[in-house]
Amino acid sequence: MSVTVVVPTLGRPSLRTLLGALAPGIARHGFELIVVDDRPAAVPPLEVDGTVLPGPARGPAAARNVGWRAAKHDWVAFLDDDVLPGPDWADRLLDDLAEAGERVGGVQGRLRVPLPGGRRPTDWERVTAGLADGAWITADMAYRRDALAGCGGFDERLPRAFREDADLAFRVRRDGWRLVRGRRQVTHPVRPESPWVSVRTQRGNADDALLRRVHGPRWRELLEVPPGRRPRHVTITAAGVAALALAATRRPGWATAAGLIWAAGTAEFAAARIAPGPRDPREVGTMLVTSAIIPAAATLHWLRGWWRWRAAQPVRTVPAEVDRR
Incomplete structure (x- = not known):
């Protein structure tokens, strides 16, 4: 063979x-x-x-x-x-x-x-x-x-x-x-x-948006991809944006409530990443900082992919010409 x-x-x-x-x-x-x-x-x-x-x-x-x-x-x-x-x-x-x-x-x-x-x-x-x-x-x-x-x-x-x-x-x-x-x-x-690798890999959310577009809502099941945290990331990001917007419009009570939701979601995410790790100062510090950034990064990359691939079609199955040499 x-x-x-x-x-x-x-x-x-x-x-x-x-x-x-x-x-x-x-x-x-x-x-x-x-x-x-x-x-x-x-x-x-x-x-x-x-x-x-x-x-x-x-x-x-x-x-x-x-x-x-x-x-x-x-x-x-x-x-x-x-x-x-x-x-x-x-x-x-x-x-x-x-x-x-x-x-x-x-x-x-x-x-x-x-x-x-x-x-x-x-x-x-x-x-x-x-x-x-x-x-x-x-x-x-x-x-x-x-x-x-x-x-x-x-x-x-x-x-x-x-x-x-x-x-x-x-x-x-x-x-x-x-x-x-x-x-x-x-x-x-x-x-x-680098310590920022987990933030950099969030660019893959744009690819997820393409797969959602071409394979439909059940794309994770069809492709045998485990469930992710994107719904939580979206909630955390929305709470953070809302807290900033409410603070800017001088509604401190609502801003505080939204800020607490953001803080609680971020803390849960960081704890989930820190608990199984070595828990040394370097790793804990990295997890705290990146856990505050990742939800927004994931959400923004997903939205970018959703817009870019809003009209995407499945891969054509017509075999391409191949060089048999």
Whole structure:
């Protein structure tokens, strides 16, 4: 069985580690390797033992489409550039694909996220660890090219590594394919991030607005996305805006009441994030500050996405032309 491995990358140092771990298995089984260089300015060019294609610099969904459309094999295995496959990953991948029935369109690998010992994980570490329980995430996901072509591939309107894999999986299953979990495994280390990462990731709410538009009110259920806190965030934000507006119009009683609602909601949110963490001064301070910002950021990004995608239509399922080489 022949396989194409597609790795979209922004040129992070982890790419070298990944490719080094893949090399023996690729050589042993003759896999095709396609690295999609998605850096806005690809200088200097990547030098790898495989095919390097320029990406459109519009996010991982568009980069993966470049990769699978250029693939020459019937199975395409997507890997993120920050995972680390074990020495037997290629062998286990072939085992997973060999066991897949003819109506299986995709096989997911198992993801392990190592957490530090001796203390509770931080908020960011817990978010990363949640990937281990994610459904059909493309950190390690193999698809039949026919399944990808039939549904139109990844939705390139989703520019972040956020929901684009869940959206694809839904459309593949809607076309009648089955998705299953395999036994191969990769490790996903927790990469270092700034204290503001939780605020920055709120941009994904704009993508949620697109998914709500194209899949309808039941989009979370259809895409197997767990419920979020957006309704609470909207309430907290509305209370904060109301408190400021009422204070400006010199209605102190109502302003105080709205302010108390904002404070209570923010305190509950912060406590929910602090309780399972290490509770050291740095983490507690970060959680207090970001918990005050996140509700408004989430709400504003959702409204931005709602307006931008107010007339969005589902992805066309007419297969795009692909380069069989």
